[in-house]
Amino acid sequence: MTGARVLAVGAALALVLAGCASKGTQNQTGDTVNLGASMSLSGALEKEGKLTQQGYDYCVSTVNAKGGVPVGGRMLRLHVDYQDDQSQPDIAGQLVDQFNDKGYKLILGPYGSATTGAAMAVVERNGQVMVDSSGADDKLFSKGYQRTFAVLSPASVYAASIVNAINELATPKPRSMVFLSADDGFSKTVAAAGEAQATSLGFTVLPTQQFPAGATDVSSALTKIKASKPDVIVGSVHLAEGIAIVKQAAELGVQPAGGFAETVAPPTPDFVATLGAKANGVLSSSQWVPEVKGSDAFVGAAADYRNGFRAAFGQDPEYHNAEATAACLAMVLAVRNAGSIDADKVRDALARLDEQSFFGPLKFNNRGENVTKPMSVVQIQNGKLVTVWPADQAAGRLVWPGASG
Amino acid sequence: MSRPVVVWALAGAVVVVGMVLLPSQLYTGQVRVVTAVLMFVALAQAWNIIGGLTGYACFGQVAFFGIGGYATAVLMEHANWSFWAALPVCALGCAVFAALIGLPLLRLRGHYFAIATLGVAEGMREVVTNLGWLTGGGAGITVPTVGGRGTAWLGNDGFYLLFLALAALAVAVVALIARSRFGYGLRAINQDEDAAAAAGVNTTRAKVAALAISAALTGLVGSAYAFQQVTIYPQRLFDVEITVIMIVMVVIGGAGTVLGPLIGAVGLQFVSEYLRQHYPQEHILVLGAVIILVVLLFPSGLAGVRGRSGVLDTIRAYRL
């Protein structure tokens, strides 16, 4: 063995031993509320994971700026411990187990429905409690889990709310719609619910076209629907597919008489940044808009959230940020109401939670879904998101037809 | 049996007994980390049979993992099988599948075999994604573990023991093959396939058998993994990254050896786990740098650094 090799082997061994030795410290110390969060800090969902992390971080700094979390007459500091799940469900489950080792019973959700589903199962098993900020697939909440609560509206209203908005506001009223859907569970649930709503409102719904989730080439779906000239194209998508639909529709000359609507993608600033003027007119649904009514003791009103977030991160919050902050806030409110950080007491407090917040109402049904909260509909106008529906939140009128051509 | 074999078998038994007792000393999450290590030991050893010993770089190994996992989920969910019935059937099914694709694909050499198996794995993922009525498609499938259906979930300690058994089985299988006539045939194919054929090795049969055994072991692991995860998704079960990790572990440890993949799997899993826990934001960056350094410092694999014991020498004499 050469000297370098001995050194390297020694270093590697020391590294591994240190890793083992530093494990297993049960530290839920007296003056801190520790929350564990498995997060997509790398991998396919890194972008969305970072947005979620920002939302949690904002919650932590805001709560601590107000003196911390009031628990039984004491003020405890709030702290979130992040671990990287690499956007993989199996690692997310493992990380929640590891948080349990460290005595972290209170968990903030990871990003995405698959990772959230894996984390939910482990939370249930370990008697932890989790507030979910992003796992929206309705299927997650039909498994009978009792210890996970989602602050966001479920997948089934993402496209349905857009259909409702078009039905109420669009003149001339479009006749036909087609859904283009990614093939992951969340997007399929979104599309199915949207189709059902459109059919029940009397729209002609053309056969849904699917493509692989994450596709950057959706040209075949567009070529297939071109001849049937749908009035509205609704994308049940994530960012990459959402951008591709608008971009390639322009390339292929697919111009719906009404316009485009897409879930998830348009509220992300990258959508406008990459599409420029072509983004104008696209409709979307949003978990949160600055016009949401309601306020809470920590974050304040929706406008306070926007201003505070802008001051902290130099950009306006988008709904992925807001739903994360709201999840963290729900946990903080539940700890306050429970007067304890005991997992069972916090769970019961979450089940009973009924608060107004910058995110709207925080109140869960017996499956853990926040169903009282409506989903807002926004439209991109001059590169800005404008809330157009429901009427009590609207900041502007729907521009119709939406397609700029 | 010669003395070194007895010594090694005894040492292996001592390690296994020690490992059985380990969970009582660990927290749940730690048990789970070690379980993941054991899973990758088994996977790396399985790949070692076709990739290390035989020298056929199977880039689609994850196909067997995914098929094992999905077959288990489907049998348990739709046919109400118990996990214990599904496990061996899935292994057998993977072996048969491997033999079927092996017959045409193992005629290809080197890169072409690598890419063809990669194509099979990616294609299988797409097939599973598209058979939504059977597999749940992109929304995943959930193995029944509660409410009197299926098999009760084994608990973290139970899965630890299951994966320990699979890892021990994989190591034992590789050790047995490495010393057998069959194993010498595989090494001969690895070194010079035409010469091996000329020397009387039925190369087609040997290669297909190697792929089938490798696939059966991988399928067992996939089956156990599906049960452990409860809900599985095609993106993860057919993730090309899992194949790459298997290969990386085998190569770091020393391809074609018995201990090499073991060392590689344990080392890489612990290092990446350590880095993830201590550098949540930049652990992958550091892991990449560590891998580059390891390659430049130990171009023959970590097993090449170890001492001069008889068996290792014997094994090393037949290495790549």
Place this chain on the structure above:
Amino acid sequence: MSALAQATVYGLLQGGLLAMIAVGFSLVWGVMNVINLAHGAYVLLGAYTAWELHAAWGLDPLIGAVAGGLLMFGVGYAVQRLLVNKIVNAPIFLTLLLTFGLQLVLVQGMAVVFSADYRSIATSYASQAFTLQSLAIGDVRVPYGRLLAFGLAVLATAALVVFAQRSRTGIAILATGMDRTAARLMGINARHVYALTAGIAAALAGAAGALVGLVGTFSPPDAARFTLLSFVISVLGGLGNMYGALLGGLVLGVVQAWAGQYLPGTWVNAVAFAVLVGVLIVRPAGLAGRAFYEARVEAT
């Protein structure tokens, strides 16, 4: 009929770009027997270079493609000289491992430096299109951005072929690929030639990345997808032929476009891989491959 013609044209255009992404990967693999898993990261580095130039000075992505290509030539050359050359004689698995580590570092490094935001280089012309009108098959639209990317990709590949077969350096590269020891005896500096090869491959990848930014979107996790595509296209086309990657890319593009027309959209990838496996079974050396590198003499 119109839909099929449209799909074919679109598939061809897409295939040209795919070919340009893959051609360098194929070159390195063929000449050095190195599977460069960091190739997809090179594509993205080129894309980010063009994006930054566009954002900072409004430079057109076509200029960005040149800049990205030049920069990546340097990166590819240096990586080969400083890292890969150290172990280029080792079994193929080892270089695989090295480039795997490299791609982890590069992809994660890009995520740190450029963030994981989705990006695209917005131009006034990329989404504009002209229409080919024909009574027989109806209208077919040809988007300028993709046409430009296609043209450049074909030109670059053709230039590479001419360079390899006509220039002194190119012949040295091919000769080294066939028999390193003999090449060295003929006075060729193999280390330098290898680094040149890696540099050219990286330059093509980087330039292709700028074009990806022109017609589509990119973010760091895309690296693995580009590498996988390169892998498939190289083998589909066949390693021994310089035109192999071009052919492989075009075939893949058209097959995917056709599959998209006649099958549910989610089967597109399954069909592509079925074609790949089928081609390999029928023609084990790829569509255009010859038993060229298979007969090579490995340096000992």
